[in-house]
Amino acid sequence: MSINQLKLYSEFYLFGKKHKIISIEPPYVRIKRPDGEDFRMKFSEVVGHSTFQPDRSMKVTKKELVPIDTLAKLAEPKREEVSERFDVIRPLLLLEEIKSQNLRSIQKFMDQYKHLLNEGEELTAITQEVLIQRINETRIIQKKKKVSRSTVVIYLKAYREQDNQQNNGGIEGLVSRKGRGYTGRNDTKYLEICHPEKPDIVLDVLNVRIDDELIPIVKSVIEHDYLTKYNISKATVWRSIKRECGIRQLHEVSYSTISDIIDRIDKKARERFRNLKQSKAIYDDVARGYADRDALHPLDIIQIDHTRLDMQAIDDKTGLTIDRPWITLGIDVFSRMPWCLYISFEPPSANVVRKAIQHGVFFKNTKLQYGTEMEWEAFGVPNVIYVDNGMDFKSSDIKRLVNESLKSEIMHRPVRLPKYGAIIERLFRTINDELIHNILGTTKSKFADLGEINPEEEACLTINQIRTILMIYLTDMYPIRDHRGLPSNSKTPLNRYYDGCMESGFPEWIETSEEERYKLEFMLTLKKPYTRDGIRFGNRIYKAEECSDIIGQKQTKYVVKYDPDDISKIYLLHPRKERFIELFFVAPSYEQLDGVNAYTYSRVLKLWKEEGESKKKSIPGNDQYARAAKKIKDEIKAQNRN
Template identity: 35%
Template sequence: MRLCSLRIDDTFMWCGSKFIVHNIEPPNILIFKEDGERKISKVNYYSLINDDSFELISDSHKRIDKQISKAESNQRSLVDALPDKRRELAFKKLSWIKPILTWENAKSGDMYAAIAFSENYKKYLKDGETVQSINKKTLIERISENKDCGKSTRQLERYLADYLKSESQRENHGIEGLVSKAHMNTHVRIDDLPLELCHPKKKELVLDTIYVRLGEEYIPILKVAIENYYLGKRRKNVAKLHVNIEIMCINAKIESLDYDTVYKIVNRINPYVLEKLAHGDGNTDPKIVNSNANQSFAKAPLQVIEIDHVKLPITVIDENTGYDVGEPWLTLAVDVYTRKIWGMDLSLHDPSGHKVMNCIFNGICMKRTKEKYGTINDWDFHGIPTVFLMDNGSDFTSNYVKSMIEDVLHSEVRYRPIATPRYGGIIERYFRTINQEFLEDLLGFRYKRNDDNNDRKAAAEDAILTLNNLRELLVHYITDIYHHDVHKGLPLECNTPCARYYQAIEIMGYPPFIKEEDEPYYKIQLLPSTMKSYRNDGIREENVKYASPETARFISNKRKNNCKIKFDIEDISRIYLLDPESKSYIEVPSIYPPADEISGMSRKLFQIIRKLLIEKGEITKQQIPGSANIVKGKELLAAKYEAMVKTNMPIRRLALNAGLNLTVNLPSSRIDTPELPLSRRQQLLANLNNEKKKNG
């Protein structure tokens, strides 16, 4: 985690001089020169940390404490879902092997680990001994003899091996190796089979998924029996469920399951799901509801972030042709404690893991809205949250999104209870606020919430905003209006999102931030990954081949899936290959087709072009398009879309999503200036566009 933090008494370099933080007065900080007259100066915090000459200075002890607390925080987030006793046992095992892990890092030359071992585990060193002089076997024996442990050396060695194995499979998740896999809803073994439990009446609604180590023939039996005889308002007890399963096994001519096995399986079903089904919406066990609510209660900025999607009821047009391209999707992230907007993504793409990634990347990085959009205020809210609260949609529950949040950001993922919209009330209220206070004043807004065709046609006829126009206005609204407006859900003494945020900063200091030079690192880390084979002709990913002289050492014709890569579905001209030695990613360009021919091309557009070339007989299904094929494919696709785009709005949207620029002549009906009076925001937009035209 590459995070920086600036607090009282911290030292930093700025404009070639060393400064010390005297005090924090949001949105400013008070500083003075270390070797000067110590005259206190007030500077804007956001401007300071964005300055190229800014560099934070930290001593070794602060870095050690930060690393230790960060590691503990990461590990805790992995086992929050476990019952208290199992969680305590896992952390107890970790505490027994932690001295060994620290010792191994110290022996490898990590000075911070050596200092940490000397300070935290000096009880395992005798007089005259140092970290370098003690060996691993002796250390394990001394830990075993400690009264706080009481485990044999063989048990400690087994715990260490389990931890390292789990850590090698999934970085920062070594503690999973210390938890009994029977109690974890994580697919960690090839003999684990998923048991999907659906709603008894709504079979398309998945309530929970647990993994069992039984034969495949038992999965449909358990699924039917639990859904029909255990879930529901009058669910039966385990004994009766076991009898029903036994009868079904006999009919299927397979060996019956014993009572203990059935009991352990149903005992791992989410208790909230059972209570919800048993009592309905109004009679859920208050203890469980309160428990879930307390887990989402934020006590500081960036502690809990809510993320959700909404389709905005406003039609936008293509900036080249003026044709309407439909209604965009907004992915938004709101901080629960301050009600400030943390991140957003506005596009024509449907909800997906990629939209979630774009929203998260926007949230963790500095927005620089003054520079990009000329806002009055800075959008000065960024950083990495502790918890992400999301609903149960497939775009949020995917392995990609969970891995992105847990493995890259080291944050915790939590999901709202099923069919309980009140748990997402904060972000849902904000969506209503956007409609009522922002969108209603804009031309192209659709007033009716239903799918009334006449209402949609009327909105499309009035539409004058492009997607970029709408994004710019939305940023202005968030930064200069919403963040400074009174919010009923906040305390009276700090009843605006900014006031609430600045009050917390005065007590806690500014949250850690990501420096601009580290943003590309996080962009790569947030990309999806997969394992691929590196052959003599390169790495083949989605019918594109990648290779470079720098990565030729990874070629192997024997080992399958020997390389871990990351890819960007919005630009297929390059991938990123992980170097296991340096633990860094190497950029690998495409060689066929060449990178310069498909630079900036999305995977979606490439697949459409390839399919069209196959239909035209230009290439076979096994072939990869070359440079000439790509050019011809673009021409064929453009001609196809241009012929359809005049009368087909979904085709226009598909073309723009695929990355094509349409050039159809603007119809005369769209050239006419609307006769309706312009709102204040529309006048602002007109002024902005006029200024841009004047400036060229």
């Protein structure tokens, strides 16, 4: 990820001309113009300016983004393998950064890998060889396996070589090239092994040399007979395939071929379906530890959590009162400055967490979008994102986004110890007590407090209006209030944030010109076939003229990225054009669904269905219809008796 960091004497372009930072005075920076004159400008206004372009001196990573997300094309087992390899070399990469005087990396190492140090041992004194040995000692205890020194060196070399070629490409260098079968022959075919109950989930993709007619047979037997808890043998699988070939009068496949195919299926996938109890103990991810320390500077530690607002909200598109909306908030522990906000009708999920993190990292631009007096000052890449133990925070997509794309850490607070989430919980209470409970449509926090209030009938705000209210509150009001948890010389979150930036500098950030490309990278990914109808996504269909050349069978699937917050379109990675193509909703038109959330859409459809059923029951003549149907049935029975 191309992340920027503002430092003293950093250079950048503004209005097409090069400028230089000559002093940092949060919230301002003093800038020297090309003519030698200097002036002050707010940091947020500099990086949010439409003509701002960072010079190389601001780049934490100097490479360009790759146009295609290569990792998205991997089957899930191979993608997990890449993450595991990156986890092995991560301490070594941090050690390299530390020895290059990167102070941010020191704290990252201490948060995650302090157990690799002996008591009193200095980080700068440890060598790569010693660290490799200790990494393996830990892996033997935690995972009952080790990685040889030579293998670790190979991983590091592959990571560095790829990283030198393209931005964030180091991780792509960890993709395995082995075990793929007959990759160099013209008669090679692809065999997709999918989840037995969820065919959209691809477990592995193998290269095979068998007849086209045999591929669906082998695929079906492996998925529905072999990948089960009954643990049937490879010989039994082969006999089942042989029997099916005999029925269809097809050329039989040898036992050695079937055995080889089964052996090449991802080991983790095989064991998860054939020996669930044992595989859970081996493969289920252990949640990372919690940061049992104070936050040292702005965006050092962020706490994120969800809550349901005590009010009913109206859907912007339909005008229906849908439900109580959920909000996801992130707060900077050091300053108590809000870092991110996401609001929708969708309950907590990996998508919700992903969108909240995206909002926190990107420049907010609240003046233009929501009419605030100030800009939302807290934005950028944090060191640690601190969450509870909900499954929405433990998904592999979220871990990869935080650990691999942002190069940050996701940590979980201890179970059943609410004090570790007290900061974000206080913010939730403040928002409900001071803001939400004074708005029509409130459900209050207790039923007894409602009195004569009818939340559904009195709901008057759409979800976008609630979002605007919260943005104004979190930008212009909350940051300038006194906070009891802050030092007496920096009593407001905004002052504390500026004081921290004065000491440690402004946090790293992503420039606005690259945000659209990162939004695509952050989207959820799956694989779908493109048929004559287009791509079917649940009860929705998407098409694009540009994809007419890849219309094919359901067995051929393509990488698709989608945003549940906007179901009007999805993105398909075209195999030949090597770029993502926009596919739009066919019916209703995508213009009608622009910006509509998938969860909201499903709720609206349900409400419409309920309304239709209610109308149907109220129509005069329904009883008559039922009586007439009974008469016809009785008449038929009478005729049959005669």
